[in-house]
Amino acid sequence: MSTLEIKDLHVSVILDDENSKPILKGVNLTINSGEIHAIMGPNGSGKSTLASTIAGHPKYRVDSGEILLDGEDVTEMSVDERARAGLFLAMQYPVEIPGVTMSNFLRSAKTAIDGEAPSLRTWTKDVKEAMGELKIDPDFIARNVNEGFSGGEKKRHEILQLELLKPKFGILDETDSGLDVDALKIVSEGVNRAHQNNDMGVLLITHYTRILRYIKPEFVHVFVDGHMVDQGGPELADRLEEEGYVSYIGK
Amino acid sequence: MTEQVERNANNTVISEILEANPELEGIGTYEYGWADSDIAGQTAKRGLNEDVVRDISSKKNEPEWMLNMRLKALKFFDRKPMPTWGTDLSEIDFDNIKYFVRSTEGQAKTWEDLPEDIRNTYEKLGIPEAERERLVAGVAAQYESEVVYHQIREDLEQQGVIFVDTDTALKEHEEIFREYFGTVIPTGDNKFAALNTAVWSGGSFIYVPKGVHVDIPLQAYFRINTENMGQFERTLIIADEGSYVHYIEGCTAPIYKSDSLHSAVVEIVVKKNARVRYTTIQNWSNNVYNLVTKRTLCEEGGTMEWVDGNIGSKVTQKYPAVYMVGEHAKGETLSIAFAGEGQHQDTGSKMVHIAPHTSSSIVSKSIARNGGRAAYRGLVQVREGAHHSKSSVVCDALLVDTVSRSDTYPYVDVREDDVTMGHEATVSRVSEEQLFYLMQRGLTEEEAMAMIVRGFVEPIARELPMEYALELNRLIELQMEGSVG
Numbered sequence: 001m002s003t004l005e006i007k008d009l010h011v012s013v014i015l016d017d018e019n020s021k022p023i024l025k026g027v028n029l030t031i032n033s034g035e036i037h038a039i040m041g042p043n044g045s046g047k048s049t050l051a052s053t054i055a056g057h058p059k060y061r062v063d064s065g066e067i068l069l070d071g072e073d074v075t076e077m078s079v080d081e082r083a084r085a086g087l088f089l090a091m092q093y094p095v096e097i098p099g100v101t102m103s104n105f106l107r108s109a110k111t112a113i114d115g116e117a118p119s120l121r122t123w124t125k126d127v128k129e130a131m132g133e134l135k136i137d138p139d140f141i142a143r144n145v146n147e148g149f150s151g152g153e154k155k156r157h158e159i160l161q162l163e164l165l166k167p168k169f170g171i172l173d174e175t176d177s178g179l180d181v182d183a184l185k186i187v188s189e190g191v192n193r194a195h196q197n198n199d200m201g202v203l204l205i206t207h208y209t210r211i212l213r214y215i216k217p218e219f220v221h222v223f224v225d226g227h228m229v230d231q232g233g234p235e236l237a238d239r240l241e242e243e244g245y246v247s248y249i250g251k
Numbered sequence: 252m253t254e255q256v257e258r259n260a261n262n263t264v265i266s267e268i269l270e271a272n273p274e275l276e277g278i279g280t281y282e283y284g285w286a287d288s289d290i291a292g293q294t295a296k297r298g299l300n301e302d303v304v305r306d307i308s309s310k311k312n313e314p315e316w317m318l319n320m321r322l323k324a325l326k327f328f329d330r331k332p333m334p335t336w337g338t339d340l341s342e343i344d345f346d347n348i349k350y351f352v353r354s355t356e357g358q359a360k361t362w363e364d365l366p367e368d369i370r371n372t373y374e375k376l377g378i379p380e381a382e383r384e385r386l387v388a389g390v391a392a393q394y395e396s397e398v399v400y401h402q403i404r405e406d407l408e409q410q411g412v413i414f415v416d417t418d419t420a421l422k423e424h425e426e427i428f429r430e431y432f433g434t435v436i437p438t439g440d441n442k443f444a445a446l447n448t449a450v451w452s453g454g455s456f457i458y459v460p461k462g463v464h465v466d467i468p469l470q471a472y473f474r475i476n477t478e479n480m481g482q483f484e485r486t487l488i489i490a491d492e493g494s495y496v497h498y499i500e501g502c503t504a505p506i507y508k509s510d511s512l513h514s515a516v517v518e519i520v521v522k523k524n525a526r527v528r529y530t531t532i533q534n535w536s537n538n539v540y541n542l543v544t545k546r547t548l549c550e551e552g553g554t555m556e557w558v559d560g561n562i563g564s565k566v567t568q569k570y571p572a573v574y575m576v577g578e579h580a581k582g583e584t585l586s587i588a589f590a591g592e593g594q595h596q597d598t599g600s601k602m603v604h605i606a607p608h609t610s611s612s613i614v615s616k617s618i619a620r621n622g623g624r625a626a627y628r629g630l631v632q633v634r635e636g637a638h639h640s641k642s643s644v645v646c647d648a649l650l651v652d653t654v655s656r657s658d659t660y661p662y663v664d665v666r667e668d669d670v671t672m673g674h675e676a677t678v679s680r681v682s683e684e685q686l687f688y689l690m691q692r693g694l695t696e697e698e699a700m701a702m703i704v705r706g707f708v709e710p711i712a713r714e715l716p717m718e719y720a721l722e723l724n725r726l727i728e729l730q731m732e733g734s735v736g
Binding site for chain 1: 688692693698708
């Protein structure tokens with residue numbers, strides 16, 4: 001059982017050498033293994049900043065507050081140390097790595113996370129199965145990372161990595177954006193599998209309620225202007241579907 | 252002057268990086284930097300004049316014509332000014348260089364016959380192992396000025412393939428040697444080709460008879476051991492009609508405080524419908540000036556492929572050339588240059604279309620990091636009469652940080668109307684987002700950087716035989732060690 005705790009987190013985005021702009025203004029959140037939390041909010045509210053900050057993106061600076069993984073502050077850790085400690089971020093815009101095949105990338109990532117190379121036979125089988133369940137064409141294993149992938153293909157590959165790397169916590173940064181209904185379903189099933197099989201905690205960041213038909217959060221948080229303005233159970237998502245964020249803006 | 256300012260700025264940034272990260276001191280360790288005991292080198296004379304040239308020639312018992320050619324070349328060398336373009340060569344002290352060092356008496360046919368420290372050096376470099384595992388069909392090992400070990404598979408010898416060191420070729424195959432020597436690269440072609448012609452020693456001589464395909468590569472390994480050594484090997488390859496051969500060379504040297512000079516000349520004749528592939532993995536230590544002239548005459552329907560990897564050296568200037576003199580001749584160059592701290596790689600290729608329907612392609616990938624400087628310099632020339640010629644040039648540069656430099660100097664000279672030309676050039680930087688992505692998947696910054704660089708050179712690495720692709724990847728990883736500031 002693991003816990004990810006965010007305590008009074010204040011974060012600025014670094015614009016250039018001299019300027020920065022405060023984005024997160026006191027965020028508090030606790031997620032335990034096996035829990036699914038959804039963070040919902042309008043564009044520009046700072047949801048993605050929260051996701052990137054947890055992962056340690058160099059563009060963001062923690063001004064105050066803590067991010068604790070099982071009691072240990074990760075804000076002093078490098079990006080890769082956080083990844084190896086069990087934090088996974090499914091990116092909103094996965095980048096291309098020319099000349100590096102998916103196969104090489106996946107194996108390198110698995111080796112880095114586990115601290116040892118996976119056994120060749122079971123690994124090949126695991127990858128094949130996971131790709132099959134996500135309806136990824138087997139040919140993709142020989143293609144370069146994200147190169148020439150459609151938006152939907154990139155997102156499926158993010159979930160493929162989530163399933164193979166088995167993190168303690170999966171943070172999904174608008175994984176649903178740009179997906180058609182079929183792809184949304186396939187991707188959601190992948191998240192649910194990782195959640196069930198590995199007792200993974202999930203932090204689902206979205207501004208649509210559509211994905212919540214497939215991934216059922218126990219906790220819903222409403223995020224506006226850099227902090228939580230409301231939280232509740234699944235019923236809160238239903239209300240947002242009807243009313244939108246209007247009632248929170250300007251509060 | 253501006254360059255000096257720039258260099259100082261680079262050094263400042265690098266020393267700041269090192270101050271903040273003391274663990275990076277001694278980074279990117281050069282693995283081949285050991286030196287053997289050096290009696291031959293210590294007693295060798297420094298400096299160059301007519302007596303030195305006469306001495307080399309007489310030690311080798313050469314025929315008169317060769318001595319005369321050397322002396323003529325020496326005059327060219329003395330007369331020609333230092334090139335003022337490309338890299339900074341002003342620190343080369345020709346009077347301080349040792350032009351000829353003989354480290355063994357006679358050539359060994361087995362590794363056991365070599366002096367122990369020389370044998371150990373080649374063992375550490377993995378050369379005898381490659382031979383034992385039959386990854387190569389023949390091996391030449393040059394140590395200082397001369398080839399100390401030579402071996403070729405018997406069946407190739409029976410088919411008439413000649414693979415010997417160039418000194419032996421002059422003795423044993425003088426007729427064919429004289430027919431071709433200096434015909435592809437004339438004595439006075441450039442200052443360093445003239446220097447090589449005056450003092451050349453060692454190198455490989457290959458003759459592949461008509462229709463013979465040498466199925467696995469022939470390999471040569473060049474090692475400089477002594478400080479301030481000048482290594483001037485001379486290689487001549489003749490691929491007769493319809494034949495094929497792949498020649499691979501590698502090179503390393505110890506790390507010294509003062510500089511050595513490596514100035515080779517490689518001449519290749521590709522006869523009708525023949526094909527030659529010439530692969531170089533250059534990994535000299537960072538105190539070697541590497542100034543090499545390589546050129547091929549490619550006849551009708553022939554194909555010449557240069558695969559040129561430059562990882563080491565202080566300064567490299569090298570532009571492998573193909574002169575397409577017969578119809579439908581083809582020239583290809585794949586070039587990788589890696590410039591780290593204190594290195595300047597000025598590399599590329601030269602394609603000269605002389606006959607109609609000839610085609611050439613240049614693909615160049617360069618990487619600069621830690622204040623290094625990598626330049627692509629290339630010439631595509633289409634002479635009058637070379638109608639229906641095709642040429643394509645792609646050069647990509649990758650900058651790993653903000654203190655390194657990349658330049659592109661593409662020259663095109665077309666004297667014919669009906670030709671097809673393509674040129675693409677890109678410069679990219681390793682992006683923060685790429686590093687973040689790979690590190691989020693658990694890779695350290697160094698591993699992430701190395702993965703991006705490996706991906707960048709992959710289109711060339713996949714052209715190499717597997718063990719050389721692995722070697723290239725390993726060298727890149729070594730170069731990338733401590734790349735993180």
